[in-house]
Amino acid sequence: MKLLTISSVKILVILFFQQILLAQMPKADLIFVNGKIWTVDKSKPVAQAVAVLGDKIIAVGSNSEIKKYAGKNTKIVDLKRHLMLPGFIDDHTHFVSGGFQLMSVNLRDAKTPEEFAQRIKEYAEKNPGRWITGGDWDHELWGGELPRKEWIDKYTQNVPVFVTRYDGHMGLANSLALKLAGITRETPDPPGGLIVRDENGEPTGILKDEAMSLVYRVIPEPTLEERINAIKLALEEAKKLGLTGIHDIGTTEDLRAYQELYKRGELTLRVYLRLPISQWEDLAKLGIEVPFGNDFIRIGSLKAFADGSLGSMTALFFEPYDENPNTKGLATDIVIDGRLEKWAIEADKAKLQLSIHAIGDSANSLVLTLFEKIVRENPSWDRRFRIEHAQHIHPKDFARFKNLNVIASMQPYHAIDDGRWAEKRIGKERCRTSYAFRPFLDHGG
Incomplete structure (x- = not known):
């Protein structure tokens, strides 16, 4: 009886302290x-x-x-x-420009030239006097013919238009936008860019890669508040998709907008921002090493472009495109004039991570060669090279990714997207080492 009483007391004491612990939880x-x-x-x-x-x-x-x-x-x-x-982290976004797209004319699912032109006409009527940008069009939806300025000129005589393909590597300008940009039949193709011309040498309105900069430089810069509103729209879309973090490709102006939203308590996901490689020296002088920032906003790396895109036939390949044997694609202007190599070597010395866009097999190969040079010349550190897309790889280069510890920053979406016309663009054989998730794993990447 005495033992039972002692045991009962022990149990009561244990239960008592359990209740205290539960109450404190x-x-x-x-x-x-x-x-x-x-x-x-x-x-x-x-x-x-x-x-x-x-x-x-x-x-x-x-x-x-x-x-x-x-x-x-x-x-x-x-x-x-x-x-x-x-929560998902999307490691390849153009978040701010995506927000602006939500504010602009939507051509993403326009399936005919007539529907393309009609949507621009309706947008111009509702927004008189303002530049029409955005677009997100895909010419493959109506058979592959590139749009021309004549499709929209009659609806937009008094408003400049520059609407881009959804890969961001070519766009259509109307006649007024071409005039404001000073683009005529005498305008030479800029390094890393192409002004598409008709059989008489006149610009059709289509500008590819660096040629797009000729128009971008005359489009008014958005205000800080406009940038913030674009980000807010993008944040709402991100919530619907379960995104809690992004790797964004942006500018110092975007950084300022993110900071303002953070101060207001309105930034609802974490941002790992990649700034243009041209700004490496500014960051180095400030002593910034990546990642730099707080739990919500970090400067993650420097972004550069080595080539264009498959959809716009500006991704750089060793061999010509099957669809157009007259081109192998385009290297960017900073590849052509040597700035990419110079900036990349110096940025790496300053311990700034490099993140370089490369889609075609030749572009990927030249970026790997650049990384090899950096490793030979610069002191060792936890550099974590990234190649964005790493979409079409020459078989000899898989091992180089592993040897250099290069992150192949690939997104399955692009296999679903560009994959629709990849074989038409480059043929079945080159497609065997495209979107090569399995080969990268097999090579230890």
């Missing part, structure tokens, strides 16, 4: 139960439940473990065995 605002929750923890990759307090996950575990965090005001959601994932 934070009470969640939100609890998800009965789910298949991917934890990203190799020791315990799947859990049943998760507790959230404010904007923080405070516990992950079994239903019984997590229900201890429930209070009288806790909302409990039954996942009914559905999969729950952490």
